[in-house]
Amino acid sequence: MTGSQPSVPAVPARRAARRRDRRGRGLRGPLIPPGLPAWRTRMDRFDDVVLRTVRHLEKRFPTELAGVEFAVEEVPPSDPAPWERRTIALGRYFPGDSAAGLTDRIVVYRRPLLARAEDSDETEALVRMVLVEQVAGMLDRDPEDIDPGYPAD
Template sequence: MPDDLVIPSRRSARRRDRRGRGLRGPLLPPTLPGWRTRSEEFDDAVLGAVERLEKRWSRQLSAVEFGVEEVPPSDPSPWERDAVALGRYFPADPAAGLTDRVVLYRRPIQSRCEDATELHALVEEVVREQVAHLLGRDPDDL
């Protein structure tokens, strides 16, 4: 065997199968709650809040897009100078081909919550506020 011939698979196999114990498995099985990431749990909370609103307001919300972003952009709106935005409503722009959009910001919302119950309640409140703004109604009417 020539000296310049290196077998890469042999080296990587040694790292993955340390001391002959076999390949490592997942740290958490999929049946435990820790399997889901925080962003997946947040997305589920948003979907649940939107589904509850769509039961009553399906016709008005049929063309609305809901989205999640990590943090708000660095250029706040004039009315948001003193606080961090938790969500925003963006009106439709037919010239650009955009429909009405509601965006929730994951990190600011999660940083204000200590557990899943608070997270679901705050997500529900932010979605209601933004949809109320979209529909021109009071959030308590929704």
Template sequence: MPDRRRRTPRAPEGDLPAAYSSGWPTLPAPAAGVRRRDRRGRGLRGPLIPAHLPAARTRAERFDEIVLATVERLERSWAKQLAGTEFAVEDVPPSDPAPWEHRRGVPMGRYFPADGPLAHRIVVYRRPVEERAVDRDEIAEIVRTVVVEQVAHMLGRSPEEIDPGFVEGP
């Protein structure tokens, strides 16, 4: 197939700078992160949603806020018992489930007892919760269920004692 690009006229070899020695002009490499185009006169593209608006948060940030709100609500009633307990969010559970989790499917949360210098820790797994939920309200309900169940396990109490409005979850 013939080359359809137009060649620039060639000057004698001795008269051209090194960049033009092949007959094709070369452009300098663009600076990193510099926008060079303003298509159709509308200006350079900007962010769709400014970073200070709530809609600019990621799913992970919204999930963290749901877990934090759930924990804060529980701490109002159980502050003394939950003092020093760490709450965390991880994307997915580790690939080696605990022996009691083997037949129950993918865990949505896990309680790790204190071990030496490490404090009690409750972890909520974001992706399994999001996969089971239909919308944001259901995510909040599942998170509430998971956190209440794990706190109840940690304190050796029933979930209904921890949260009187507790409803058995997924």
């Protein structure tokens, strides 16, 4: 054997991957500036409707709703309660357990509500109706006592 190394075949250099800048126009930016209302997603708008309704209810019942958590989830769990076998839950009330450190919780399900509403006004009315019913069930009162305008117009 001589002192020369065996030749290693040259590996061709990798070209940079071509991304969205194929024609030299630069990176694409957002189509709608963040300050405009259309920037917000349907999810954000739905959360705003729930938040407005909860604030309205908390003004009417500040002491009764002081420790209650309100939440929004996409869909109800796949294990329905016994009375929900033939319907889809739009919202649920989960009683608190002080021994476990759990507070009362009311959950609104986004997708079933949005599937039933045709526009933003109807979405707002459905959210209001669901929240009023859940708060009424939690406080053991009639929905008309919680919101005099119930059912939502």
